Amino acid sequence: MYTKNGNTEDILWDVLVIGAGNAGLCAAITAAEAGCSVLVLEAAPPDMRGGNTRHTRNLRATHDAPTDVLIESYSVAEYFDDLMRVTKGVTNQELATLTLEKSAELTRWLGTRGVRFQPALSGTLNLGRTNAFFLGGGRTMLNSLCRHAINCGVEFLYQTPVQEMQLEDGFCEGVLLEDGRRFRAKKTIATSGGFEANLDWLSEGWGNAAQNFLIRGTPYNKGVVLKSLLARGVKSIGDVDQCHAVAIDARAPQFDGGIASRIDAVPFSVVLNKNGERFYDEGEDFWPKRYAIWGRLVAGQPDQIAYAIVDAHGLTRFMPSVFTPIKDDTIAGLAGQLGLDPAKMQATIAGFNKACPEGPIDQQILDGKKTAGLSPNKTNWAAPIASPPFYGFPLRPGITFTYMGVEVNARAQMLMEDGRPAANLYAAGEIMAGNILGQGYLAGIGMTIGSVFGRIAGEEAARALNRGLK
Amino acid sequence: MDEINLVEMAKAKPSDKRPYDQNAHDETARIMQICNACRYCEGFCAVFPAMTQSREFDVADTAYLANLCHHCGACYYACQYAPPHEFGVNVPAVLAERRAETYADYAWPRPLGQLFARNGLVVSMAIVAGLAITLGLMLAMIAPHLFWGVHLGEAAFYQVMPHNVMAGIPLVITAFTLLAMGIGAVRFWRDVGAGWPGWQGLTEAISAAGSLKYLGGDNAGDGPGCPVGDDRNSHNRRHAHHLTFYGFMLCFAATSTGTIYHYVFGWQAPYGYFSLPVILGTVGGVMLCWGTAWLWQLKRAMAEEMKSLRHLGMDYAFIWLLFWVSATGLALLALRETGLMGLMLAIHLALVYVLFLVLPYSKFVHSLYRSIALILYSVKR
Numbered sequence: 052m053y054t055k056n057g058n059t060e061d062i063l064w065d066v067l068v069i070g071a072g073n074a075g076l077c078a079a080i081t082a083a084e085a086g087c088s089v090l091v092l093e094a095a096p097p098d099m100r101g102g103n104t105r106h107t108r109n110l111r112a113t114h115d116a117p118t119d120v121l122i123e124s125y126s127v128a129e130y131f132d133d134l135m136r137v138t139k140g141v142t143n144q145e146l147a148t149l150t151l152e153k154s155a156e157l158t159r160w161l162g163t164r165g166v167r168f169q170p171a172l173s174g175t176l177n178l179g180r181t182n183a184f185f186l187g188g189g190r191t192m193l194n195s196l197c198r199h200a201i202n203c204g205v206e207f208l209y210q211t212p213v214q215e216m217q218l219e220d221g222f223c224e225g226v227l228l229e230d231g232r233r234f235r236a237k238k239t240i241a242t243s244g245g246f247e248a249n250l251d252w253l254s255e256g257w258g259n260a261a262q263n264f265l266i267r268g269t270p271y272n273k274g275v276v277l278k279s280l281l282a283r284g285v286k287s288i289g290d291v292d293q294c295h296a297v298a299i300d301a302r303a304p305q306f307d308g309g310i311a312s313r314i315d316a317v318p319f320s321v322v323l324n325k326n327g328e329r330f331y332d333e334g335e336d337f338w339p340k341r342y343a344i345w346g347r348l349v350a351g352q353p354d355q356i357a358y359a360i361v362d363a364h365g366l367t368r369f370m371p372s373v374f375t376p377i378k379d380d381t382i383a384g385l386a387g388q389l390g391l392d393p394a395k396m397q398a399t400i401a402g403f404n405k406a407c408p409e410g411p412i413d414q415q416i417l418d419g420k421k422t423a424g425l426s427p428n429k430t431n432w433a434a435p436i437a438s439p440p441f442y443g444f445p446l447r448p449g450i451t452f453t454y455m456g457v458e459v460n461a462r463a464q465m466l467m468e469d470g471r472p473a474a475n476l477y478a479a480g481e482i483m484a485g486n487i488l489g490q491g492y493l494a495g496i497g498m499t500i501g502s503v504f505g506r507i508a509g510e511e512a513a514r515a516l517n518r519g520l521k
Numbered sequence: 522m523d524e525i526n527l528v529e530m531a532k533a534k535p536s537d538k539r540p541y542d543q544n545a546h547d548e549t550a551r552i553m554q555i556c557n558a559c560r561y562c563e564g565f566c567a568v569f570p571a572m573t574q575s576r577e578f579d580v581a582d583t584a585y586l587a588n589l590c591h592h593c594g595a596c597y598y599a600c601q602y603a604p605p606h607e608f609g610v611n612v613p614a615v616l617a618e619r620r621a622e623t624y625a626d627y628a629w630p631r632p633l634g635q636l637f638a639r640n641g642l643v644v645s646m647a648i649v650a651g652l653a654i655t656l657g658l659m660l661a662m663i664a665p666h667l668f669w670g671v672h673l674g675e676a677a678f679y680q681v682m683p684h685n686v687m688a689g690i691p692l693v694i695t696a697f698t699l700l701a702m703g704i705g706a707v708r709f710w711r712d713v714g715a716g717w718p719g720w721q722g723l724t725e726a727i728s729a730a731g732s733l734k735y736l737g738g739d740n741a742g743d744g745p746g747c748p749v750g751d752d753r754n755s756h757n758r759r760h761a762h763h764l765t766f767y768g769f770m771l772c773f774a775a776t777s778t779g780t781i782y783h784y785v786f787g788w789q790a791p792y793g794y795f796s797l798p799v800i801l802g803t804v805g806g807v808m809l810c811w812g813t814a815w816l817w818q819l820k821r822a823m824a825e826e827m828k829s830l831r832h833l834g835m836d837y838a839f840i841w842l843l844f845w846v847s848a849t850g851l852a853l854l855a856l857r858e859t860g861l862m863g864l865m866l867a868i869h870l871a872l873v874y875v876l877f878l879v880l881p882y883s884k885f886v887h888s889l890y891r892s893i894a895l896i897l898y899s900v901k902r
Contacts, residue, residue, distance in 0.1 A: 105601045107562050169564040170741055187599035188561030194598055194752040198630055302609075311558040311608075371576045373558040373608075376761055437729050 059232045060225070064090045064510050065235030067226060067278055070211055071095075072102035073189070074508075075242035076196040076481025078166060081509025082240075083203040085519025090234065091205060092220035092226070092270045093170045094212040094243075097114075100193065102244045103268045103452055103497075105482065106309040107189035108503060111495035112154040120158050120168040120183040127151045130181075133493055134259040137515070141489025149461055150487055153503045158183045161502065165195035178339075182495040189498075213243070213276050218283035221467045222474040237475060238512035239467075242505060243451035244481040246274020247294060248306060253450070256292030260448075263355035267299055267449040270306035280457055285473065286466045289455040289485030295492050296346025299449030301356060314444050315369035317345060318432055319383055320359040320415070322401050322446070324352040327386070327395035333359075334431035336417070338369075343492040346448040359444040360391050360400070368414055376442035385441045401415045404435035452497065454485040463508035477512055479504035522854030549587065550578040552610050555602060562596040566735040568616070569596070574901060577744040584626075585617035585713040588887070591735045594757065594827050604826070617829030624835075624886050627712075635797035636882040644842055647879055651871040659867055660685065668863040676789040681863040684783075687870065694877045701881035706889045713759040715897040722899030730892050733759045750822040758819055762844050764812025765843065766888075771805025771845065791857055802850060803837030811849035813840045839884035848873045 065087035068079045084087045084517050113127050130151045133144060158168060167186040171179055178184075185192040197207070215227040216239075223239045246252045248270045253261035281287050303312035310316060316336050324330050331348050335341055349357045361368075366376070379385035382400050384395035406422035412432045413420075421430045457465045457478050464472035466482075480501040487500055513519045563569045568590050573583050594613045597603055602610035604632055621637060628634030636643045659668060659682050672680040678689070696802065697808050709715075718726060729735065736759040738744025746756035780799040782788040792799050817840050820833075849869040880886075 054710075090638050096605075098603070167739070167745070178789050179592075184564070186564045187595060188601065188746075191595075191599040191752075198753065307606060309559070310561070311555050311602065313558065367576075370560075371554065373555050484573070 059234050062235070064088050064236035065238065065516055065518070066090075066509070067092065067239045067358055069226065069239070070071040070102055070243040070480070071100050071193075071197070071207065072104040072242060072244065072480060072501065073107070073192070073196070073498055074505035075240070076193065076200055077502050077505025078240045078242060078477070078479055078509035078512070079205045080196065080200050080203055081506050082238075082518075083200065083328050083487065084204045084515045085510070086515035087513050087516060089200075089205045089225050090236070091200070092209045092211040092213060092234065093207060093208065093209050093226070094511055095269070099269070099271070100197075100209065101190065102272060104189045104193050104501070106186075106268060106451070107192075107495075107498050108310070109178065109184045109492060109495045110154070110157060110498035111182050112157050112499065113151055114155060117171065118158065118334075120171050121181075122162055122171045122179045123180050127155075130154070134487070134496070135180075137491030137493050138487075138489050139491065141491075143486045146461060147487045150500055150503045151481050151504075152475060153216065154499045157499065157502050160506070161192070161196075162201040166192050167195070171205065178457050178494060205358075212271075213279075215280040216241075216276060216283065218280070218285075218473075218476075219269070221284065221471065221476070223476050226227050227345065237516060238244045239401075239461075239475060240477040240479060240505075240508045241457070242478070242501070242508075243276040243279065244269070244274075245274035245294075245484075246277055247272050247450045248454045249273045252278070252291070253294075253453075256290065256352065260350055260355050264296075264298055264350070264449065265301070265303050265308060265312070265447050265449045266306045267297070267303070267308050267312055267451045268306075272452070272481070274453075280465065280476075285476070286458040286468045287472070288409060288458040288483075289489060291453075291455050293338050293454035293485070294346075294491050295454075295497075296360075297342050297451065298345035298349050298357070298449050300372060301445035302372045303447075304402050308351060308449065311373040312341070312449060314359060314372050314446060316359040316365070316372070316442075316444050317341070317344075318508050319362045319365040319368045319434075320444075321392065321400065321429070321436060323358045323396065323399060325354055325356055327391045327399050329425070330357075330420065332427045334386075334421070334429045334433060336431075337386060337496065345446070346450065349446050350448040355448055357446040358391065359446055360385070360396075360436055361444075363438040363440055363442075364434065365436070366442055368443040372444065375506065378440050378442050380439045380441070382441055384435075385443050389445065391441045398472060400436050403429075403433075404437055407433045407435045430492060437475065450508040452481050454486075454490070456482045456485040456486055459483045459504070461484055461507075462511045463504050464511065475515075477508035479508045528603055530854070545587075545615060545622045546580055546583050548615050549583040549619045551555070552612060552615055553586065554584070555579045555608055555610055556612065559602070561601070562612075563741050564593045564597055565599070565740075566584055566591065566593065566740055567729070568612075570740065571898055571901065578719075581681065581713050583619050583710070584623045585897060587616045587623060588709075588890040589898060590616040590620065591733065591747075591891070592617055592827075593738070594735050594823065595747055597824075597827050598748055598752040600838070609734060611826065613827045614829055617832065620887070620890075621829060621835065622830040623709070623890060627705040627709045627886075628882060629701045629708075633701075633882055637835055638831070639834065640832075640883065641838045643882070644838040644875070644879055647875045648842075650797075651875040652868065653876065655871040656867045658682070659773065659863065668831070669860050669861075670863070671858065671860050672862060673858060673867075677857070677862070678790055678866060680868060682870070684740050684789075690870075690874055691877060694874060698877050698880045702886065702889060705881065705886065707891065709890055710893050712899055713893070715893050716900050718899035722902075723896065726892065726895040726899045729895050730888075731856070733762055736762070749819050750824060757815070761812050761815035764808045765816060766812075768805045768808025768810075768812055768847070769843070771801050772809060772850070773805075775802030775805060781897075794854075799854065806847040806851045806854075810844055810851070813847075815842075815845040816840050840873065842876050842879070842883070846876050861889050 066082040066089045068075045068091045071093035079089045169184040171483045212229045214229045217225040299312040367373040386396035420427045422433045463477045465476040596612045602608035625634035625637045745754040775798045853865040
């Protein structure tokens with residue numbers, strides 16, 4: 052109906068949602084279930100819809116007792132401690148507590164709307180206690196929610212990237228698309244993600260190094276909506292250089308490589324920079340607790356590149372990767388293939404091997420098998436790189452998502468620079484995740500924030516329109 | 522063979538073009554390496570847990586995984602790397618291609634494996650030839666007025682075709698079919714490394730095959746079914762296949778009962794409408810007709826990009842052959858007391874003979890290789 056006469060402004064929607072990811076769908080469904088007319092604008096075509104939700108696979112949820120999809124229990128207090136540990140306290144504690152408390156309802160709420168989870172205990176990553184895994188991953192979850200949203204009467208428009216948020220003194224009067232069409236709604240909910248696919252914006256925080264970053268997340272998160280909001284007086288939160296950055300295979304695509312571009316070799320390897328030198332303790336902790344710092348570590352090295360080197364024993368200790376590792380029978384040969392100085396690399400490996408303790412390593416525990424006298428030392432799982440063939444994985448920083456966003460209150464309303472809530476603007480998901488996740492990362496919490504705040508935004512928008520109140 | 526396929530592919534819509542016309546194994550290995558680094562689909566079916574047991578995928582691995590796949594399509598709609606992503610991951614389509622490649626590779630005698638590539642044409646020609654030979658045989662053996670005559674009572678069928686001919690032809694065909702399929706199965710079993718799964722493992726495998734557990738939408742066995750046409754799930758594929766398979770088994774039971782009646786008790790066909798063989802055959806025939814027509818409809822509804830376009834001919838030929846065998850069987854039952862009995866019998870017999878003759882070079886072999894793959898899955902677990 053919004054295209055019949057070509058004049059999209061004729062319709063005043065109750066709720067306009069920008070972005071069809073997890074947060075946007077939760078918001079749209081909640082508002083539609085309360086009786087609102089809802090339009091969702093999605094920048095991507097249908098096959099690529101849903102922003103970074105496409106690349107997710109679980110959410111982190113508190114629970115007092117075992118459920119069908121989560122084992123044992125995970126209290127809000129423990130969850131909160133985990134969050135404080137990774138963020139080092141850079142979080143809005145009120146919003147954080149709200150998110151964690153409301154995470155208890157999520158698997159049931161999503162489940163009754165068609166999302167299916169894997170049974171408890173069946174996940175790959177030993178996160179069965181804290182994280183509920185979507186059956187088939189994030190894209191299947193999206194498909195189910197979209198299906199449900201359509202059944203609730205939500206309308207979707209694809210390939211509709213927004214160019215400008217038309218704000219007047221904290222009131223959103225309309226949303227202008229790149230193609231010139233303009234949409235109006237009583238309430239607008241921005242769930243349009245961060246700006247990780249905008250290398251120029253990343254450069255503001257990272258300098259030229261950003262030009263060597265690979266973007267593991269969706270190519271559609273260019274931050275246009277965020278930038279437009281910030282330029283018109285919405286208060287920002289978080290630092291421009293804060294992002295989820297992991298070390299991924301340097302051969303991964305520039306955008307959208309997702310989970311499969313991940314390299315799990317680091318704890319069983321020595322990692323060299325382009326000068327053939329080690330630069331960080333590869334065995335500091337279990338990989339799930341460390342993988343999210345290695346993007347920054349590699350970003351800090353010359354030309355933002357590093358190489359994880361393992362031998363034939365090491366190769367079998369971690370999940371296979373999507374790109375076949377570079378292989379050679381000798382260290383010098385491998386150096387040649389990787390473009391490193393063979394003499395330097397041989398010397399580094401020989402020095403490392405000499406510093407390794409005796410005996411086998413045990414990857415199931417922090418085995419304390421540490422090197423002696425190196426700088427830096429490898430503090431666990433230190434075993435010589437001695438059994439040919441040798442393998443090299445080239446590593447680059449891979450940016451999954453960014454943290455800088457708009458500041459919100461507990462009703463998901465955007466706050467203006469003077470601290471007042473915006474009149475008719477709400478935010479959920481990655482665009483406001485920085486309120487809770489100032490730095491660091493906790494697996495699955497991005498989806499939790501998206502679902503919880505998506506629901507709050509949808510509820511609050513409906514409530515403000517006197518809908519759904521019985 | 523390749524030349525023909527390339528022409529077919531060139532005629533397809535641009536979006537249907539796939540890069541692996543030449544060698545489905547290489548493309549399967551490439552895709553499995555991506556899947557193995559992702560594993561989001563681990564909850565769907567047996568293929569993905571089985572995949573995690575390899576780091577590299579050789580020809581036997583891809584043959585095993587391809588035959589473990591039930592082509593449900595859940596992973597296609599789930600895949601973050603499906604086209605238009607540059608990784609171009611399309612597991613259902615590539616495994617269908619690879620599966621058809623294994624059918625040809627394991628066919629015996631091997632040159633006849635070529636028949637899979639143009640199965641629709643082969644089956645059609647076989648039907649025409651079968652019909653001509655059967656009719657010719659009948660008319661050569663009996664007078665035309667007998668062919669068009671009305672025959673009632675015991676041994677009515679044998680008025681138009683002597684029993685030892687009617688039963689002798691399928692005996693020879695079945696002996697050949699069993700030999701051909703047996704050799705294929707043994708070679709497949711050996712190459713993929715199957716072994717004795719233990720009684721519990723065997724029970725699991727038979728139960729998974731008999732219940733089509735992996736068309737159910739998850740590997741716990743209580744999913745919402747599989748997608749047909751779009752990402753919506755249903756159990757239609759499973760139910761249509763159950764009708765087809767169990768209908769086929771009932772028809773088989775009908776034939777076996779008839780054989781026992783004939784040789785053990787000396788009772789000659791046709792049997793009464795409420796006799797055991799006729800009841801089994803009628804129920805089975807109706808189920809087969811219904812199931813195959815339904816499968817055909819579901820196959821057509823399946824998203825184009827998920828299909829193995831080159832092998833649709835094989836799928837459709839087998840489905841329609843089964844349909845017409847059962848439909849003509851039912852027609853024979855309806856017309857057996859009229860002057861058209863001779864003609865219906867000829868048509869029905871011809872189709873039955875053709876079905877069994879092409880069995881080792883038809884979609885039917887999926888039942889063998891999939892069962893072996895499920896047994897191997899039990900072994901490896």
